[in-house]
Amino acid sequence: MTDWRDFPKLELHLHLEGAAPPPLVRRLAAEKGLDMVGVFDEAGHYNSNDFTSFLRTYERVSTVFSTPDDYRALTEAVLTECANNGVIYAEIFLSPTSLGYDPAKWTDYLAAIEEGADQAEQAHGIVARLIPVAIRHHGPEQAVIGAKTIMSVPRGRMTGFGIAGDERVHQPKDFAPAFKAMAEAGFRLTAHAGEFGGVESVRAALDDLKVERIGHGVRAAEDADLLVRLAAEGQVLETCPGSNVSLGVYPDLASHSIGALLAAGVKCTVSTDDPPFFHTNMTSEYTELEATFAMGEVQFARFARTAVQAAFCEPEVKANLVAHLDKSGVPDA
Ligand code: ADE
Ligand code: ZN
DSSP: OOOOTTOEEEEEEETTTEEEEEEEHHHHHHHHHHOTTTOTTSSSSBBBBHHHHHHHHHHHHHHOOOOOOHHHHHHHHHHHHHHHHTEEEEEEOOOOOGGGGGGGHHHHHHHHHHHHHHHHHHHHEEEEEEEEEEEEGGGGGHHHHHHHHHHHHHOOTEEEEEESSSSSSSOGGGHHHHHHHHHHTTTTEEESSSSSHHHHHHHHHHHOOOOEEEEEGGGGGGOOHHHHHHHHOEEEHHHHHHHHHHSSSSSHHHHHHHHEEHHOOOEEEEEESSSGGTOOOHHHHHHHHHHHOOOOOHHHHHHHHHHHHHSSSSSHHHHHHHHHHTOOOOOOO
């Protein structure tokens, strides 16, 4: 078994609050006198038995972060943990819904996140970009309000826009106005689909939201025509295998569709989604993929190079990432 910790990795699908280290959440909750009963299990991990309980715990964890300095500390901690697992570039989803969409609050909050990202970059060399996301179960009106707020504040590292949350409510087309406005403002688009929604949710994300990437998308493997389409269009999936197993999309990693997706020529990347919720990190994702699918350096190099191509960052940043991979001896697979 290889130690994959130092292998250079890119992570395109990571939720800021979903990556919050439990000790930080416990500390802030204690300082603020917040009730965390039910958030943690007996072992001190986040309670998350299924998608519904995951979303509930996630929203309660999010309420702990309320001041700009909370977000600075969270961003620095999350990116430091990424860097400790060999991640050289990360795209982080932001959904500070507990703040509401007041532009003044967002300006302060984003400035603090930028500061945390600066600190992590200076200390560890990790580069970050930010993707604010609408929350599907909060509905299309909130998505439009959110989009207006995001367009009105300093952009900083924000380069994309997306949607997360409960795929079992609303339809992608309901969010088309928000996505269209953000695309016109120069934000690049991704959407969670094909996780708890089936094949149709992936088609709808492509057709109705005009996304460039799909968050998860793994259920596309259930439809041969869709696989052909994804491969032909070069669509990139942000797969998160550990998340899918933890939330019960697949009973175990051996049943996961990633092998079938790759065999069909679909471009895949690997990320952790909400690592402490799913007891994972990027090193263990690679270790498990090696153990289960006999993946190795060539496949992991493909994940990294696919992620560079699909990253929502400037060409100069991509050139630096390619140089980093080349210098580290990552095959040009
Ligand atoms: N928000 C955070 N993680 C998510 C996931 N895996 N699916 C949908 N929404 C999410
Ligand atoms: Zn996600």
